[in-house]
Amino acid sequence: MFLLYEYDIFWVFLLISSLIPILTFFISGVLAPISKGPEKLSSYESGIEPMGDAWLQFRIRYYMFALVFVVFDVETVFLYPWAMSFDILGVSVFVEALIFVLILIIGLVFAWRKGALEWS
Amino acid sequence: MIKMIMDTTEIQTINPFSRLEVVYGILWTLVPIFGLVLGIIIGVLVIVWLEREISAGIQQRIGPEYAGPLGILQALADGVKLLFKENLLPSRGDARLFSIGPSIAVISILLSYSIIPFGDHLILSDLTIGVFLWIAISSVAPIGLLMSGYGSNNKYSFLGGLRATAQSISYEIPLTLCVLSISLLSNSPSTIDIVEAQSKYGFWGWNLWRQPIGFIIFLCSSLAECERLPFDLPEAEEELVAGYQTEYSGIKFGLFYIASYLNLLVSSLFVTVLYLGGWNLSIAYGFIPKLFDINKAGKVFGTIIGILITLAKTYLFLFIPIATRWTLPRLRMDQLLSLGWKFLLPISLGNLLLTTSFQLLSL
Secondary structure, three states: OOOOHHHHHHHHHHHHHHHHHHHHHHHHHHHOOOOOOHHHHOOOOOOOOOOOOOOOOOOOHHHHHHHHHHHHHHHHHHHHHHHHOHHHHOHHHHHHHHHHHHHHHHHHHHHHHOOOOOOO | OHHHHHHHHHHHHHOHHHHHHHHHHHHHHHHHHHHHHHHHHHHHHHHHHHHHHHHHHHOOOOOOOOOOHHHOOHHHHHHHHHHHOOOOOOOOOOHHHHHHHHHHHHHHHHHHHHHOOOEOOEOOOOOOOOHHHHHHHHOOHHHHHHHHHHHOOOHHHHHHHHHHHHHHHHHHHHHHHHHHHHHHHOOOOOHHHHHHHOOOOHHHHOHHHHOHHHHHHHHHHHHHHOOOOOOOHHHOHHHHOOHHHOOOOHHHHHHHHHHHHHHHHHHHHHHHHHOOOOOOOOOOOOOOOHHHOOOOOOHHHHHHHHHHHHHHHHHHHHHHHHHHHOOOOOOOHHHHHHHHHHHHHHHHHHHHHHHHHHHHHHO
C-alpha cells in the first residue's frame, strides 16, 4: 500500500495550528467583557441605520474571473509534472507542452476579446 | 474476555520500552513544531515593530518608543490589549462563518511555513511536492476571507470579501507560473533542492539573475497576495471602511492582523528561498577565509549561521514591501485586474516558455 509517512508531521502541524485560533478564542472568551445592546450589534453602515440585507445579488463579473481562474489553475497543475521531469522527457514533449500552452493562450485571447476580463 | 485482558497485559509487560519509545517519538515530533511556532510568533512581532519604525522613519515621526527598549514590546502590548477587548458578533450575521473565517486565514498561512528550509536541511517536513504545497494551501486563504465577508452581513464586508477573493485568485496564476519556472530550473519542486541548485556559483548563482522577469512578477504577485499597498483594495479605507474586517473586533480582528503579517513573512521567506539563495552565504568561495567555511565548521554552528543568513536576507528584503507601502498610490479595481490578467499572466507564460527554451538548449 502507498503510505505517505512524510506527511505525518504535516498533519500534526495542521492539528496544532488549528488549536491556535481555538485557544485564542477560549482565552479571549474568559478575559473579554460582555455587554450587549441592539445598536451596538447592528451592522455598520457609516453611522446610519442599516438598510436591507447584504446577502443579495451581486455582479456576475466575479464569476467570470473565477471561471477563467479555474481554467488557468488547472493548466498549471497539468504543467507541473512535465516541468519536474523536463530533463528526461526532452524535445518532443516540450513541443507537446508548447501546443498545450498555445491552446490556452488562444483561450485567454478569446476571453479577452469577449470582454470577460473587463471590469466596467 | 479474560484471555484478551491477559493477552494485552502480557504485551504490555513484554514491551514497556516500545511504548516509551512511542511517547518519545510523539514528543520528538512536537519539539520542532513548537519551536517553529515560537519562531514564527517572534518573527511576526519583529515585522510589526520593523514596519512601525520604518514607517515612522519615512514619515519623519518617532514611532513606538515607550513599550520596552526602542518600543520593541509594542506589538506584544497591542496583542494583549486585543485579547481583553470585547468580541462583537453582528446580530444579523452568521456566527459560525464569522468565527471560522479568520481561523481559516491564519491556519492556511501557518501551514505553508512547514516547507521552508531555515538552514541546511533544517525544515519541518521535506515533502517531495515542496513548493506545490504552498501553491495549493495559499488558495485556501481566500475562502476564509470570503466566509468572513459573507458572514458579517454588512455591505462593506461583503464587497471587501469578494474583492479580496477576486484579487487573490487573479494574482495566484502568475505566482504559480513563476514558481513553476523556478522548479523547472532545479528539476524539483522541493525547496531544499531549489536552494541547493543556487549554491554553485555563490552570489551569481542566485535565481534572481537567471529569472529577472520572474522575480519582478513574483514581487508584484506576492504584494497582491498579501493585500499590501499598492494592491490593498480589499481594505481600501476611502471606499470600503475596512473591507472584510469591518465588523471584526477583539481577538478575531487580531487574527486577521496576524494573518496579514504571517503572509508577508512567508512570502518574504519564499523570495529568499526561491530567488536569493536561501541559507547559503552566497559569497564566492575565493573570498572567504577557511575559518568561515560553513561546510567545514561544526554542525550546530553551521546551522545557526544558516538560520541567521536566511533571516538576514528575509528581513532585508522586507524593507522593499514596507517602503513600497508609503511610496506608491493605490490602484483602482479595474486597473488591478487588468494588471493581473492582461499583463502579468501573458508575461509569466512567456517567461515560462523562455525558461524552457533555454533549458532545452542546455540539455
